[in-house]
Amino acid sequence: MFAVFQYPFIQNAFLAGSLVAITTGMLGYFLVTRGLTFAGHALSNIGFAGAAGAVLLGITPVVGLLVSTVGAAVAISVLGREIRERDVAIGVIMTFTLGLGILFLSLYHGYAEQAYSILFGTIVGISRSDVWVTAWLSAGLMAVLALVGRPLLFSSFDPELAEARGLPVRLLGSLFLVLVAVTVSIAMQVIGVLLVFALLVGPPATAIRLVQRPASAIGLSIILGLAYTWLGIILAANSTWPVSFYITTLAFVIYLPVRYLAKYRNDKRVQSESNRHLQVSAGSLETEVVTNDKPFSDQSTPMKGQRHA
Amino acid sequence: MLDLFQHDFVRNAFLAGGVVAIVSGLVGYFVVLRGQAFASEALSHVGFTGATAAALLGISSLEGMLFFTLLAALGMGLLGKRLRNRDVEVGMILTFMLGLGVLFLSILTQNATTAVNILFGSILSVTQTDVLVTIGAGLATIILLACMFRPLLFASFDPEIAEARGVPSQGLSVLFLLLLAISVSEAMKVVGVLLVFALLVVPAAAAEHLAHRPFSAIILSISISLVSCWGGLVLAFVGHWPASFYIVSLTSFFYFVSLGLRAILFPRRYKEPAHPSREVFPEVPNPG
Numbered sequence: 001m002f003a004v005f006q007y008p009f010i011q012n013a014f015l016a017g018s019l020v021a022i023t024t025g026m027l028g029y030f031l032v033t034r035g036l037t038f039a040g041h042a043l044s045n046i047g048f049a050g051a052a053g054a055v056l057l058g059i060t061p062v063v064g065l066l067v068s069t070v071g072a073a074v075a076i077s078v079l080g081r082e083i084r085e086r087d088v089a090i091g092v093i094m095t096f097t098l099g100l101g102i103l104f105l106s107l108y109h110g111y112a113e114q115a116y117s118i119l120f121g122t123i124v125g126i127s128r129s130d131v132w133v134t135a136w137l138s139a140g141l142m143a144v145l146a147l148v149g150r151p152l153l154f155s156s157f158d159p160e161l162a163e164a165r166g167l168p169v170r171l172l173g174s175l176f177l178v179l180v181a182v183t184v185s186i187a188m189q190v191i192g193v194l195l196v197f198a199l200l201v202g203p204p205a206t207a208i209r210l211v212q213r214p215a216s217a218i219g220l221s222i223i224l225g226l227a228y229t230w231l232g233i234i235l236a237a238n239s240t241w242p243v244s245f246y247i248t249t250l251a252f253v254i255y256l257p258v259r260y261l262a263k264y265r266n267d268k269r270v271q272s273e274s275n276r277h278l279q280v281s282a283g284s285l286e287t288e289v290v291t292n293d294k295p296f297s298d299q300s301t302p303m304k305g306q307r308h309a
Numbered sequence: 310m311l312d313l314f315q316h317d318f319v320r321n322a323f324l325a326g327g328v329v330a331i332v333s334g335l336v337g338y339f340v341v342l343r344g345q346a347f348a349s350e351a352l353s354h355v356g357f358t359g360a361t362a363a364a365l366l367g368i369s370s371l372e373g374m375l376f377f378t379l380l381a382a383l384g385m386g387l388l389g390k391r392l393r394n395r396d397v398e399v400g401m402i403l404t405f406m407l408g409l410g411v412l413f414l415s416i417l418t419q420n421a422t423t424a425v426n427i428l429f430g431s432i433l434s435v436t437q438t439d440v441l442v443t444i445g446a447g448l449a450t451i452i453l454l455a456c457m458f459r460p461l462l463f464a465s466f467d468p469e470i471a472e473a474r475g476v477p478s479q480g481l482s483v484l485f486l487l488l489l490a491i492s493v494s495e496a497m498k499v500v501g502v503l504l505v506f507a508l509l510v511v512p513a514a515a516a517e518h519l520a521h522r523p524f525s526a527i528i529l530s531i532s533i534s535l536v537s538c539w540g541g542l543v544l545a546f547v548g549h550w551p552a553s554f555y556i557v558s559l560t561s562f563f564y565f566v567s568l569g570l571r572a573i574l575f576p577r578r579y580k581e582p583a584h585p586s587r588e589v590f591p592e593v594p595n596p597g
Contacts, residue, residue, distance in 0.1 A: 037396040038347045087346045088514040095507040099557030102429045198404040205397045248408025
């Protein structure tokens with residue numbers, strides 16, 4: 001079972017996969033609480049065009065990925081200023097860049113194989129220098145996140161209040177999208193463009209339903225991400241099935257029961273209302289999570305038709 | 310140029326593309342109105358699993374996609390009663406389905422080319438039967454949508470009031486998701502799993518910028534997707550780049566043109582929707 005660790009490419013995959021799991025676990029928590037799952041999905045798809053362009057030009061895919069995803073993150077935050085239009089604006093950018101990606105690949109010979117490995121990842125192809133690039137980028141990400149973590153958390157839970165307190169909410173939002181872009185770029189080599197999303201959303205979505213405090217939710221989501229990645233790599237190395245299949249299936253299979261059991265637990269929590277009030281009066285930031293409500297992100301949806309009415 | 314139409318595959322491509330463009334322009338209007346862009350994206354990924362499973366079983370990919378997407382739409386409609394946190398659930402299903410598709414592909418032998426055809430479309434390989442299935446399913450979608458047009462419009466604009474007036478929102482929502490599944494499966498044949506968004510959402514979003522009455526918005530949306538689809542095909546035959554690239558570029562072009570036109574034609578027409586916490590209270594005159 002563990003004999004596969006003799007191979008250097010498995011070691012590389014393991015190192016890179018662990019780094020990816022840690023960064024996606026942290027970033028993913030903010031992504032889910034901010035309701036930006038679609039943006040995460042789109043950014044990873046946009047990375048496809050960058051990687052394909054890099055392949056065409058003969059440079060390292062990571063460079064192309066970084067350029068395209070960071071550029072798209074900036075474009076999304078400029079274009080989709082109104083929440084109402086965000087999904088569509090993101091979708092337009094996403095499809096257009098995917099179209100560009102397919103163009104780049106069709107210009108390149110060996111088209112289908114390249115596309116396949118960009119889209120679904122190849123743990124076999126990770127070199128030691130790739131691991132180093134991943135390590136540097138994740139270190140940078142964590143440093144930035146350590147700096148902006150608290151204000152980002154505040155503005156994710158209560159944008160209105162954060163704005164009133166003088167936080168640059170919009171700037172934080174753009175910065176956050178750029179961080180997601182970098183994460184997607186490093187995650188792509190391991191799990192592929194299409195499945196970065198599984199690590200970005202799966203572990204935090206599960207963690208949020210199990211624990212309430214942001215710090216413990218982030219911790220749990222990192223642990224879950226690491227477990228999925230390690231198990232996925234070990235299982236894939238011992239069988240003929242692809243690693244991305246194992247990781248996505250693990251993420252889904254763990255999420256499903258947690259979702260339904262946690263709902264039952266949440267219902268019980270509502271009954272102990274007095275207990276909750278005590279926590280709220282403590283007035284700490286963490287109690288915002290206890291209510292498990294995101295009052296501002298969802299209410300724009302029912303108002304869809306207002307302009308027409 | 311016109312010589313091209315002597316070939317069977319060219320005629321099939323134009324016929325299928327036209328039907329798909331009309332259906333997705335129509336359905337897309339409601340997708341944008343109901344804010345279900347992400348759901349249609351997820352359905353297209355479910356279709357990827359369907360297509361790979363079909364390739365594995367050796368049946369037509371259109372049938373596989375239809376089967377899987379209809380099943381998924383039914384599940385989404387029945388489960389997704391609560392709007393809140395829906396994105397996460399949709400996303401989880403989306404990646405799981407992709408992972409499953411990757412597994413099917415890895416079991417298949419010549420996986421890479423099959424994958425690329427499914428993901429980015431293969432309009433030039435549309436067969437006569439595919440065209441017939443596309444036309445049949447497209448007609449059924451249009452007729453059903455015409456029957457439920459008014460209540461669906463009502464329920465999409467204002468779900469609460471529609472519900473209060475006795476419109477069966479839940480049933481309509483499930484039915485609409487089923488229609489969406491059909492249109493997604495058809496659009497996948499033309500532009501591929503990854504680019505369904507280009508035909509289903511982008512033309513409708515562009516039309517919504519310019520036309521404010523539902524009827525004219527739908528007509529505009531259908532025209533945009535039809536022009537993009539056929540234009541893309543013509544360009545693909547003239548140039549040598551993939552058809553899906555041209556189609557996506559054209560629809561995106563129309564979207565950005567519509568953004569510009571809206572800024573010129575309707576300056577400041579759009580106001581930020583009144584937000585509960587951003588409501589403007591009348592200022593109390595200061596006595597001092």
